Amino acid sequence: MKLFERYPVSLTNSLTGKKEIFKAITPGFVGMYVCGPTVYNDVHLGNVRTFLTFDIVARYFRFLGYKVRYVRNITDVGHLENDADAGEDKIAKKARLEQLEPMEVVKYYTEGFHEVMRQFNILPPSIEPSATGHILEQINITQNLLDKGLAYVSNGSVYFNVRKYNQTHHYGILSGRNIEELMESGRDLENQDEKREKIDFALWKKASPYHIMRWPSPWGDGFPGWHIECTVMSTKYLGETFDIHGGGMDLKFPHHECEIAQGTAATGKPPVNYWLHSNMLTVNGQKMSKSLGNSFLPRELFAGTHPLLDKGYGPMAVRFFMLQSHYSSTLDFSNEALQAAEKGYKKLINALGLIKKMEAGPAPGKAETSAEFVRLSRDCYQTMSDDFNTAKTLAVLFEMAARINDLKSGNTKLTELDGTAFAEFKETYIGFMEAVLGLQEEKEQNDGTLKGTIDLLIDLRKKARTDKNFALSDKIRDDLKKLGIQVKDGKDGEMTYSFE
RNA sequence: GGUUCCGUGGCCGAGUGGCUAGGCUGAGCUCUGCAAAAGCUCCUACAGCGGUUCGAAUCCGCUCGGAACCUCCA
Structure with a gap:
């Protein structure tokens, strides 16, 4: 009997709000997609929490004997500032500010992200696709949605028609909203006259003449919207319907809601069986986020400089x-x-x-x-x-x-x-x-020389204790303690030490 | 304003109807040349008010307080 049959996993499905017994689409296999970072900035500790959560999920499924395909993307285009459709692309903005090629920005922060993941012993996913590597697929699915009449072209951009979709499906199924409420409560934003309704979202954005990240498309030069990349990359590697989709709570709406709408509209099937959302890391009760300025960088934490x-x-x-x-x-x-x-x-x-x-x-x-x-x-x-x-x-x-x-x-x-x-x-x-749980010993920063020196002192201390020269043995112990090395006396004279 | 969630002992945090969570701190004991480590014991709580129930931290209602989402965010 396999471990996963003996200890069936139950998980809280955000889609139903209930704890459910996990049932794999293909017995013995788990397909999981998690929204990865947008690589325009350093990852902070709040981000780390989410990736840690799904690291644990993947690790445990594997431990139980499942074969896990874990896909976690890198968002390197399409994630806009301020507003999902009117703002500036985050990568492009950073590139402009720092006078770098967008790919330089992407490479720098992707490597930083990987380094942080290594430090926390968060294992790499099975596949780590990037949005810019899937432009064609994103164009194809956008065309598919246009063909189905669920999207429309407006001034070189393509938008998803939420109201149309809502006639046959429930837009808001994940976050418990309905479009009437959204229509009333959503903010009025400028530069949105391209959209028929303010709840519509971009599948493809037209690039202005000065925009540095651009690809040719049937609708002119442009770049993909944010939500579509996850739909494309998850279904490409995991199938039209897959087991688990994870991400931070703050992505539930609108990001994941849009993914459900696009995916369902494109294939006629719900894309995901189980939605998992990890909650926020807070500081003094408030969400840790870059915009609030209360975020910790891993290196500040390790060095204690915050x-x-x-x-x-x-x-x-x-x-x-x-x-x-x-x-x-x-x-x-x-x-x-x-x-x-x-x-x-x-x-x-x-x-x-x-x-x-x-x-x-x-x-x-x-x-x-x-x-x-x-x-x-x-x-x-x-x-x-x-x-x-x-x-x-x-x-x-x-x-x-x-x-x-x-x-x-x-x-x-x-x-x-x-x-x-x-x-x-x-x-x-x-x-x-x-x-x-991925807990391991902190890497010891000492080398052989230090270890040899401590062993020598320990030997001398053993001798002193045998001679009942407690003044000397205590001095060695106390002085080492001051240096951050804790000596412990075991039974029958054995001694161990640890770094504090 | 709408949607959702939370309020647990000195601190952090599990727990969704009945049985000790656990960690940290503090006090005591054992062990030890003395320490440290370790083991054991103690300090035993569920925001407030009402209701359901034989029985509620756990379900329901109200009040107070806090948070997230509705705009980029893990």
Whole structure:
């Protein structure tokens, strides 16, 4: 029996607002699309949270034995400033401001994005398509929608006819809106006389003579609208209907709503079975965003240079911090919370190091103790299968860590466990820590010289303790502590150390 | 104004009808030459008011407070 049959995953589908049992379109396979970054600027921590959420989703599905095709795009054209149809292209604007080729902007920030993903141990997707690499497909689907009468050409641009679509489908199905309300509440924007209705959105935009990003099309030189790229790239690599579409909560409307409308209009089928939305990272209760000026850059966080931080935090501590809450809840970012997370993270990592070195004997062990270890192992699967509840899973891992420390200190003897129970426990703890949650040891910044020097001091301290020269042994320990190296005395004279 | 969500112990945060979440902090104990680490114990909460129910943090209503979306945003 496959793991995913034993621990079926339930997830909250934004489309229905309910928790549903996940059923793959093709048994054993998962197709997932996630809206990636627009590469016109540095990614901040709020962005990281979303990509972390779906990293966990992909990792867990794989861990359960699914074959996952995870597509996450790079938006390198078409994402407009201010308003989806009247503003300036974000990439083009940045390129103009910095006097760069658009592709220079794109390359620079794409690499920056990848570097940040690596630092947080967020695994790369299976396919990372870019919008500019799919101009033809975007033109084709736009033509398709025109042919079906669901789009219209206006002054060299092409717009999706929302009202027409709404006659046979529900525009607003995802965000719980109806077009009458939208017509009333939407803001009146300038330069929109090209559109028949203000809720219509651009599939293709005509390029002004000065616009630097442009492609020829049946409607003249121009560039694709924002929403269409995701429809094109998701269906191209995952099929007309695929399993999961993810993204940040703030993309639910209008972006994902438009994707549903376009996709459904083009193929006659709903594009996605399960919509997943990750909630926002907040600072003092407010959404972290570039426009509000309250965003943190990863490098500010690592170095501790942001005014709101007392010190720097490693990417793994931050990863742990984010995993302590459920992806569907907002998470408030604060110095205190981060400090607490750092300590908790170290506890789990310490236990990870310990259990890796432990081996159980073939002894039959005590039934009661063995049963508890097995129960904890299964709880990990149960909590993760319950809508990827990483917070609950961490709670189980903390219990497991306590048991590991018991084994280390001898409170529980390894011989009390039967071999299979211990093996399952060990495999589960390591698997959930590393493969599922992606928590690993922070990269040590020390080299061989430092390590050798510390080992020498430790040897001297051992000698001093054997000689009962506690003044000297304490001095070595205290002075190392001042340098940020914590020496711990174990039983039978062994010593370990860790960096703080 | 419309749509949606949230308000949990000193702090962060799970939890959607009955059973200890967990982490951090603080106090105590055990272990230790002393520490650290670790284990154990304690501090035990659900914004307010009303209702449903044998029973509610969990369902319903109202009030107060906060947030997101309706404009680019992960």
